[in-house]
Amino acid sequence: MSDSNTKESLEKISNGSPKPTSPNADLKLDFASFWEYSPAPESSEHVKIDDRYNHFINGEFVEPVKGRYMKSVNPATEEIICEFAEGTSEDVDKAVKAARKAYEKTWSKLTGKERGKYIFRIARMIQERARELAIIESIDGGKPIRESRDVDVPLAAAHFFYYAGWADKLNYAFPGRKPKSLGVCGQIIPWNFPLLMLAWKIAPALATGNTVVLKPAESTPVTALKFAEICRDAGLPAGVVNIVTGAGATGSEIVNHPDVNKIAFTGSTKVGKIIQKSIAGTGKKLTLELGGKGPNIVFEDAPIDQAVEGIVNAIFFNQGHVCCAGSRLLVQEGVAEKLVQKLKDRMETLIVGDPLDKNTDIGAINSKAQFERIQSYLEIGVNEGAEMYQCSSKIPENGYFCKPTLFTNVSQSNRIVQEEIFGPVLTIQTFRTPEEAIEKANNTPYGLASGVWTDKGSKIFKTGQSIRSGVMWSNTYNKFDPTSPFGGYKESGIGREGGLHGLYPYLTF
C-alpha cells in the first residue's frame, strides 16, 4: 500500500471514521440476472367472498339497523373486495343483549367439558378450512400467502385447541381458588393479524365461560365473518360469539356499553389510552396489547449469518406490521459493518409483490392510510439526517407496496428511532458495551418485545434481566406459541394473553 493511502486512512481514523473499509467493499453479489422464479400463485378459485356481509348477532347474520355499509379493499390491487356493515350503537346494543342472554341462559350453565367440545370443534373447523382462510387473509390484508398459510391460520387453530384443553381444568389451573367467568366481553382487534388476534381473544374468553362481542378492524373484516360462519356451522349456541363490524366509532360503542364486563383491545397505544380513560371507574376489567419499538441486540460473538436472518424475521415479517417487531437494531460496533453488508445482501433476495404468490416474502401494506404513514416516516428519517437504504428489487405499480428499508446513521433522539412506524423500516444503531446496549434498548416508552443474539448463554440471561419488555427472544425472533404468555411493559400494554396467564383476564376469583 502506498504512503498516501496509508496517510489517508490514518486521517480517516483520526477524524472519527469507525474503521478503514475492507478492500473489497465494492464487491457485489448479483442475485437477479439469472434464473428468475416463475410466478407461483396460490389458486383462489374455490374461495367464495360475498358481495355484502352483515353483522353476526345471536347466531345469525343480520342487517345493520341504520343500513350503512363500508368497503373492504384488497391492498395489493386497490380493488374493492366486498361491503360490510357499519355498526352503530343500536347494533352494538343488540349484540351485547344477545351475548348477555347467551351467557345467562346457556353458556355459563354448561360444564367446562361441554364448552371445551365446542371450542375443539371450532379449532378443527379452522384447520379444515385452513386454505380458504389463508387465501382470504392474504386478499383482504395483503400479507404473503406463505405467512398466512404457515403462521396465521395454523396458530389461530392452535390457540383454540390449547384453550379448549383448559375449559374443563380451570379449577386445577388455580389450585385452592374458585375461578368464575365474568360475563360479556367486548373485544376489539387490529388489522395486522385479523384471524390470529381473533383467536387470541375469543379462545380464552369462551374457555373461561364468557360470551363475546368482537369487532374486527375496518380494513380486514372478512376472516372474522368467515369465522362467524364457522361458529354457526359448529352449532355454537346463539349469542355466544357476536361479530359487529365497523370502524373506531363502533369500537367506542362496545367500550362504553354499560352491560359489558370486560374489554380486551389490541391496537395502538393512542387508542389504548382513550379506552383506559373511558372505562375508568366503571369496574370493567381491561387488557391492552399496544404498540412497541422492539430492540434487537446483536453482540459481536453472535452467530452473524443466523442473526441476519433473525433481523429479517424481526422487522420484515408481515411487512413490519407487528406490534412486537424488532424495529430497532442495536449492533456491537466491531461487527456492525459486516452485519449491515450481510443484511443488505439478504434484502436483495427478498421478493416484494403479489401476496398470493407462494414465493412472495413481503406483501402489500395493509391500507392506503398505513402506506402514507410509512412514507411520511421515510421522509422524516431522511430529513432527520439518517441514511436510507432500500433494496433494488422491483415492486408492483399498483397496490400499496413498500420496499424493505434500513436507516443507518440514526440517533436515539430521532423520531424514526422513538416512534412506532409499523412498516418494513429498520433503524440501525451501534453500541460498544453491554451497558450501552441495555440503556438504549430501555430508552423508549414501549416495552413489548426484544431480541438478543450471542453465543454465550450467561449473556442472554444477564441482558434479559435488564431489558424491560414482556417478551425477549434469544437467538431467534417473532416466535409464537399458544402456551406462552405475551404482553407488554410500560406503554405497550396491560395484562397477558396466551398460556395459563391468558386465563386470568377472563376470570374473577
Place this chain on the structure above:
Amino acid sequence: MSVLTIPDFNQTTPIDQIGVEERVSRLNKRSIKKESKLQALKLALSMIDHTTLEGKDSEGKVIQLCSKARLPYAPMPNLPHVAAVCVYPNMVATAKKALQGTGVKVASVATAFPSGMAQLHIKLDDTRYAVSEGADEIDMVISRGEFLKGNYTFIFDEIAAIKEACGEAHLKVILETGELETLENVRKASDIAMHAGADFIKTSTGKISPAATQPVTLVMLEAIRDFYRDTGSMVGMKPAGGIRKAKEALQYLVLVKETLGSAWLTPEWFRFGASSLTNDLLMQIVKQETGVYQSINYFSND
C-alpha cells in the same frame, strides 16, 4: 496493512444450528414452477459429476458411464452433457479416452480416498498419478482425525501441498462433514480449505452417512460468500452423496442462488456429486417437455 490475511483457525465462527435449519426450511418453500423449473432441471443436469467409486468398477462400466455423461438421454440430443465423470485414479485414462473432445471433464478422487489414512508422500503420489493420467480435477479428502485433534496447521499444509501437486488440475477438497459433526467444524474446515488454495469445497465422499445435507451446504456456501467478500476470489461448491431426486437438486440450486447469487449458478462453480440423480432429472425434464411421466425403464442405468 498486511495483504495476506489468514485468519486464526483456533478461533471459532459461531453458528446456530437451529437458525441454519430454519433458513433452509424457508428456502425450501420457494416454489419452482413452469419455465423456471425446466431451466433449473437442465442446469442441474449440466452440474453433475457423474460418479462411480466402487471397488468393483471395471473399464467397461466407466466407458458406459462416460457415454451417458456425454449424451444423457438419446431421444433429446439437445440436453446439456453433465459436467464431469468422477472415478478412481486407475480409471482416469479410460475415462479420458472415452470423453475426448466432448467437453465433459474427468475428475479423480485421490489422497487415499475415502479415509485419507496414509502418509503425505503417498497422497502426493496418488495425486500426481491421477493428474498424469489426464485428470482435469482432483477430489482430495482432508485428514479428519488430525482436524478433530485440533491440528489445523496440519490440514492447511496438507491441502496446500496437494494443491501444488495438482498443477493445472482443479482441486476439490472433501471435508467429509458427516465425520466433522458440528456446523462450526464444517465452517472451520471450509475456511482452512479455501485459504489453503481449494478451488472447490465438497461435503462428502459418499461413503459416510450422513453425506450431503442442506444445512451443511448452506454453512459452506456462507463460508464461500465470506471468503469472496474478504479476498475477492470465488470458490466452487460441491455437495456430494445422498442427493437422488430432482426436487432436492432444485432446493440446492435455490440455496446457491439466494446465498451466492447468479454467478455461482454454472457448472464452473457448482457441482452435484451424484450417480442416481441424473435419471431423476431426466425423468422430470421429459415430464416437463412432454406432459407425461415415462417409466424408469426408459432411462439407462449407467
